[in-house]
Amino acid sequence: MKTWPDHRIQKLLGIDLPILLAPMAGPGSAALAIAVAEAGGLGSLPCAMLNAEQIRSEVTLIRQRTKRPINLNFFCHKPPRIDTEQEIKWRKRLEPYYLELGIDPKAPVPVSNRTPFDSTLCDLVVELKPEVVSFHFGLPNKELLARVKATGAKVLSSATTVDEARWLEQNGCDAIIAQGVEAGGHRGLFLSTDISTQVGTMALVPQVVDAVTVPVVAAGGIADARGIAAAFALGAAAVQIGTAYLFCPEANVAPAHREALRNARETSTVLTNIFTGRPARSIINRLIREVGPLSDVAPAFPLAGGALMPLRAKSEAQGSGDFMALWSGQAAHLGRELPAGELTRLLAEEVLAKLSAYE
Known part of the structure; x- marks a missing residue:
């Protein structure tokens, strides 16, 4: 197979490869986003731990080094009561x-x-005009979301259940990230707080695909060509990868964290x-x-x-x-210490070769 079995995400987001960099607050960097974008995937900048001026500075740097689409990611949690x-x-x-x-x-x-998406951050999106805006923990209110969509940005958000996926589609998402329980970092759950019923990627993705009409992005435990090929077999139009990119030199990962990733196993x-x-x-x-x-x-x-x-x-x-x-996600042991651009291109080549072998 010389082409991908599903091109909806590439057409929707204007990218070459159906590989999305997970927007990891802390480890995520402009350098990481640039490398993935230049390789043909979707570069993502996590904004939840940045103020407006920091976001503007990072986006300026990204725009100087790539003309490819980028994703700005924000959190949608309710501010806590002290x-x-x-x-x-x-x-x-x-x-x-x-x-x-x-x-x-x-x-x-x-x-x-971690600042939830508000009018100030929305003003910044209007100013910066990223091609993609993604959210975690649901979506912002209708007025803010309408302003985001009016810029022409495509909107993505994470669902950890079928009910969340349906809610996201009904409320304006252009694509849905189906986040299996294997994924590293924060669970994107927002309709429930019960983590005992969270679903694995293999079970979640096909059920979300059956429940919505927008493209579905598989996330959680995907770190190599086998996982990406499996996601397509389950009906996903793309994958979002996080932990595998933590091994890249462009990721802001502390030495102790990097060492823990190197030694991680499936039970770690x-x-x-x-x-x-x-x-x-x-x-x-x-x-x-x-x-x-x-x-x-x-x-x-x-x-x-x-x-x-x-x-x-x-x-x-x-x-x-x-x-x-x-x-870290549960598949850290599959990670490879490669530059992010090289990893993105290699994953794409390996997936297409594997899909060809299945024909």
């Missing part, structure tokens, strides 16, 4: 680690913030809420073993991360990943 009692409990739970690392447990801690990750207050898949480390993986003491998303910042800073300086979120 619960002083919960914060005190969380600080108390972490106090032994503060003392162990020689940090004053009563010192003020930074605020962990777990869903945990202790790093941000919301379920996300991370490689198991000391903090998860001793405090999590799921804690009812952790404050609401994203506030749980504030009290962890001093612990991470002190331990990371010592080469330790004990207190950092080691985001």
